[in-house]
Amino acid sequence: MAPILGLAQELLVFLGKSILVVVESLVFTFIPVPRKKVAGEIVLITGAGSGLGRLLALKFARLGSVLVLWDINQERNEETRKMVQEAGVAGAYAYTCDCSQREDVYRVASQVKKEVGDVSILINNAGIVTGRKFLDCPDELMEKSLDVNFKAHLWTYKAFLPAMIANDHGHLVCISSSAGLIGVYGLADYCASKFAAFGFAETVFFETFASKQKGIKTTIVCPFFIKTQMFEGCTSRLSYVLPILEPEYAVEKIVDAILKEQLYLYMPRFIYIMVFLKSFLPPKLGMLLAEYVGAFNFMDGFTNSKKKD
Template identity: 70%
Template sequence: MASSLKSSKELVVFLGKSMIAFLESLIFTIIPKPRKNVAGEIVLITGAGSGLGRLLALRFARLGSVLVLWDINKEGNEETCRMVREAGATRVYAYTCDCSQRENIYRVAEQVKKEVGDVSILINNAGVVTGKNFLDCPDELIEKALDVNFKAHLWTYKSFLPAMIANEHGHLVCISSSAGLVGINKLADYCASKFAAFGFAESVFMETIVQKLKGIKTTIVCPFFIKTGMFEGCSTARPFLLPLLEPEYVADKIVDGILTDKVYLNVPKFISFVLFLKSILPVKMAVLTADYMGAFNVMDSFVGKNKKN
């Protein structure tokens, strides 16, 4: 009897909290959520030497953040550093880091802690793509995709999350992909790495909730393909439904998501509809629908190279 009453009480509490969460979500859909101030925050961006990483750095520079830029391309990273200073940043630090190498990440992370301080916003953006059929993809390129797109997240979290927990203040940002939600032609290795990055970020988010870690925020970003050098030559089958995205638009959405502490960010929102169809339709119908809308067969004109963003 006591066990039954306890279960009933837990169910009522669960339903009550769910209703509150739903109403809160509904309110913030109608009324824009307040944006937090990130002036003075130490923001580390991997893959900052070009593309989306560079655009994110420029936006945080204008918001008054301290920038820590990581990239394997020293020249590109230094160019971003120059642009960020011109955009108004007064404290910018550029580090050459190979995010496919765990020990390299740990070494550079220690430099950052000593020379800059505790990172409060970590943006795992670095990525590579091959664009080949799975059986045509060399082993070393598959390993590279997993190392950069997924494993690097493990090592950066291990490096910077402890200080965030100690300070009760921090924000973890995972740049995954729509390819981390839906399987895509010629992207088996890329999808595997992005699915893993998504699952890892979501699991750590759940840990922060269960362990009641205060002040630790998470944002998991899943954009469709972006018009950067990483996806040069890529086309979408249904551009009127899922067009290739402008980098500036995606950067704005990501920054807005971070400033409003949004946990899940699909860009465009139409991605969420594709996932909904995938979950409710029979497998064959779901595949046909997603293929028609351009969610699966987008790589027909992609030039297969090992590219970085």
């Protein structure tokens, strides 16, 4: 009898807590979630030399954060540093770092800790795309995709998470992709790296949550194509539900999700529906839907030759 009472009690506690969480979510559907202040926070952005990384840097500069900018491209990273300086940043430090190299990440990370301090918002944004079908993609390029788009996240977490835990204060941001939720024709290595980045960030979130490290937040971002250099030439057939996103819009949403401490951000909203449908539709119907939305042809116009060669 006693074990049954124990189980019933556990179930009641679970149901009670669940109701509270649902009520809280409903309340925040109608009233705006308070945004956290990030003035003075040390924000590290990888891949800050262009695209989303540069725009994120500008946005955090305007919010009063201290910026640590990492990129493999020294010149473009320095350009970003100058741009954020002109935007009136509290402090901006540019470091050349090849995030695909573990030793480079650790070396530059310890330099940052000495010269700037403990990073409190880590944005793993650096990324590359090969854009070739699996059997056409050379092994070295596939390895590089995994090194930059996924493994770099392991090394940056190892470098900066311990201090966040010690301070009970930190935010881990993973720029994954909708290609980290659903396979995309012609992007096998990219999808593998983005699924891995998603799974890794989600698991560390579970670990910090279960360890009651309440000060450590996570945001995982999964956007569809964005008009940056990375996926230049790619098209979307159903642009009313799956538009190619404007970079400024994407960055606005990403920063807002960080300030709201939102765990998942998929954009556009249709991605939530696609992920939901994928979980139960018969695979043949899923393929029909994929064909209908043009998923087998997204990459047809891909012209990012710099990264292709």
